[in-house]
Amino acid sequence: MALSARSRQILGVLVAALVGVVLVLAGLDRADFRCDRAAATCSHSAGLWGFERTRDIPLDAIVDHRFDGHDSRAGRRGVTVLIDASGRELPVGLADEATARAHYDDLHAFFQGQRSAVAVTTGPTWWLVVFGLVVLVASPWLVRPSGPARAAAPVDTATRRGASAPVIALVVGVLVLLGMSASILTSRTQGSLALRCTQRCDVGGGSCMPGSEMVLTLAPGEHEVRVFNPDEPASPIVHRVAVVRGQVTHFECAR
Structure with a gap:
């Protein structure tokens, strides 16, 4: 159902006001x-x-x-x-x-x-606050109706219908099936490395921060886990951890 010109204007004012609020908060x-x-x-x-x-x-x-x-x-x-x-x-x-x-x-x-x-010290950014306030206050005047409201459709015009429920259910089912198939294939060809981190550690392009846990899906074989070394920050402690196909390998990142 198409929105009326008045409804579109109100929606535009709300969006402009929201932008103004975001700018003010960012500036503060x-x-x-x-x-x-x-x-x-x-x-x-x-x-x-x-x-x-x-x-x-x-x-x-x-x-x-x-x-x-x-x-x-x-x-x-x-x-x-x-x-x-x-x-x-x-x-x-x-x-x-x-x-x-x-x-x-x-x-x-x-x-x-x-x-x-x-x-x-960084911030506040006062020019951003002022700009946001201007947008917020002027939002009713910034958004104008874009033109006359659309003419109502003739009574005898056939109503267009969207996709039927069976089609939607079929599409959802196919997507779920594809997801399950991909998950099963990954579990049979890849392995998992579960990290528990009391020190920061890096694996490939990922990082596990202290106090957190992370599970990575990796190819079978040995992988390099670099644990942060506070005594020599530029020289992490390197461990070689073996990942087995179809299994979860647990490793604690600690000194």
Whole structure:
């Protein structure tokens, strides 16, 4: 059933208002990371401005840090990644590459003992908040009816019907059958590796974070599992784990 022009306008206003709300919330996002050498602790706050959640991190729990850069639609972006003793990562100071690099230099100097304190703050983005408010307030005027309402269909026009229930049931049944067949085929030709992680570990292109579990479907044979080494963060502890076809191999990622 086609929507009337009035209904389409109301729907458009609601969508525009939703976009405005999302922009405002994105603009109010704020993150703050501070470390004090005298107190031997760091604090990390993140969330909407005025409603941030804060947690304290012992200074000696941070064993390594690095700078990551990536391309985005807004241009080149960067972030400092802090790594704790279990391999868990905490991104700090996500911003454009120049600003993020300056944040990294400040943090690096602190962790090298060259500074007594450091603070990295990102957000709020006030221009985004203002733009979102403009969209939100102006949404009734931004959306106009696109034209006259469609003429009602003649009474004697045949009603078009969608797919019948038997056809829909048949399609669903075929999809379920294909899924079951693929699952059975995979279980007979592949093996599974179940990871329980107390330290971060990497297998292929996947990562298992501390405190989590992960099951991977892999080809039979030996696979390399790299466990994070807090003593030498750049040199993980490498294990060779055998995966058997049709079976589940359990492995605990720990030091």
